[in-house]
Amino acid sequence: MERYYQPEIETASREQIKAWQDERLVKQVRHVWDNVPYYRKKMEEKGLTPDDIRSTDDLYKLPFLSKYDLREAYPYGLLAEPLEKCVRIQSTSGTTGKRVVAFYTQHDVDLWEECCARAITAAGGTNKDVCQVAYGYGLFTGGPGLNGGSHKVGCLTVPTSSGNTERQIMFIMDLQATILCCTPSYAAYLGESMKEMGLTPEQIPLKAGIFGAEAWSEEMRRDIEKTLGIKAYDIYGLTEISGPGVAFECSAQSGMHINEDHFIAEIIDPVTEEVLPDGSEGELVFSSIDKEAFPLLRYRTRDICVLTREKCPCGRTHVKMCKPRGRSDDMLIIRGVNVFPSQIETVLINQGYPANYQIIVDRVNHTDTLDVQVEMTPEMFTDNMGEIALRQKKLVEGLRSMLGLTAKVTLVAPKSIVRSEGKAVRVIDKRKI
Numbered sequence: 001m002e003r004y005y006q007p008e009i010e011t012a013s014r015e016q017i018k019a020w021q022d023e024r025l026v027k028q029v030r031h032v033w034d035n036v037p038y039y040r041k042k043m044e045e046k047g048l049t050p051d052d053i054r055s056t057d058d059l060y061k062l063p064f065l066s067k068y069d070l071r072e073a074y075p076y077g078l079l080a081e082p083l084e085k086c087v088r089i090q091s092t093s094g095t096t097g098k099r100v101v102a103f104y105t106q107h108d109v110d111l112w113e114e115c116c117a118r119a120i121t122a123a124g125g126t127n128k129d130v131c132q133v134a135y136g137y138g139l140f141t142g143g144p145g146l147n148g149g150s151h152k153v154g155c156l157t158v159p160t161s162s163g164n165t166e167r168q169i170m171f172i173m174d175l176q177a178t179i180l181c182c183t184p185s186y187a188a189y190l191g192e193s194m195k196e197m198g199l200t201p202e203q204i205p206l207k208a209g210i211f212g213a214e215a216w217s218e219e220m221r222r223d224i225e226k227t228l229g230i231k232a233y234d235i236y237g238l239t240e241i242s243g244p245g246v247a248f249e250c251s252a253q254s255g256m257h258i259n260e261d262h263f264i265a266e267i268i269d270p271v272t273e274e275v276l277p278d279g280s281e282g283e284l285v286f287s288s289i290d291k292e293a294f295p296l297l298r299y300r301t302r303d304i305c306v307l308t309r310e311k312c313p314c315g316r317t318h319v320k321m322c323k324p325r326g327r328s329d330d331m332l333i334i335r336g337v338n339v340f341p342s343q344i345e346t347v348l349i350n351q352g353y354p355a356n357y358q359i360i361v362d363r364v365n366h367t368d369t370l371d372v373q374v375e376m377t378p379e380m381f382t383d384n385m386g387e388i389a390l391r392q393k394k395l396v397e398g399l400r401s402m403l404g405l406t407a408k409v410t411l412v413a414p415k416s417i418v419r420s421e422g423k424a425v426r427v428i429d430k431r432k433i
């Protein structure tokens, strides 16, 4: 039977959800207008005052916010509460420019942890479970968010943080952990290491995994489920909007329910900024409607996604987002063709390779080159050059039919690509453009 952490909210009628959103949006707009000069200025530039926003039907009038605004306003420029009321910051591990710092009051921490508790409950978690949290703890939101959610559900929480694989496996086995929370790439690595130690899925006590923070394919999900003997659930979130738990998967495993009592989602055309109807692919935009310290309205995530309101067999009524298909800023344009790393991953896994690969893009004589390095499994590993050449050729063909591009494929020895304990580094773009 499907379990809910807050059934009256998670299965509320659409009318009820709209009523919550209408009321909270109006209050949230008033809150930023009154307390954030940066925001007030952006609204004034559009000729808006809070009186123009009377319900969610007026959401489209508000200006967008982007990472650019967060950097501009760093560190305190978007803070909407006095520091006395704030209890925490988290920050993104952004690779370029200034870090993004998000602030939380106790209300904001509770709201965030409740969202994570909904995700853990949807994955079957109860107070009888032992939940090992192997996301990084610290400024990254993964560890603290799932840790808080696990407490709220009443699981015995094992805060291993990321890394130290031997110790992770020891705790899983000794404490008989039933739920594992970490990035999908680290879950795959843990699975690989346990297999090497001779542990079969039947011997591994885990029953569910809550994996997110990076893109992962359906094929990778099946792989992890098989090696660990679990059901693997996706979880989505971003630091700016609170952290993990903005959306989470239910037993249907066909998209993630967005916690619409706290966040309003829109899909826009990333170029024209026009709002697109449900079912269209575009950039995901979030408005928080119930936050105190760091409310963001119409924040452009850069994640490319589709929303669906089809009835879900789990009984939840909140809108679902598909697995993000990539980021508009992660999308590679190679010889004019749009390429998402996830498309490459699908080809590799369909041909029986583990999700350990690296994509190297360069520019030689004004032409883009795409080099894909792929790890073989120990069973495939051979010094028969003919066999390797044949395998490489099959991958080149698979990539050509998926991408419409010719790539250079190099098969490399098992374990030769560096493993990540957090988010995997899949793409190295050496082009100076």
Ligand code: DLL
Residues within 6 Å of the ligand: 092, 093, 135, 141, 142, 143, 211, 212, 213, 214, 215, 216, 234, 235, 236, 237, 238, 239, 240, 243, 244, 245, 301, 303, 323, 324, 327
């Ligand atoms: O990654 C929060 C998180 C932690 C989510 C743990 C899930 C689990 P950031 O570091 O700010 O926050 O990165 C946010 O990561 O905009 C997406 O591009 C990507 N992302 C997050 N979850 C998923 C997912 C955390 N399930 C950015 N699938 C987002 C694909 C994801 N991409």
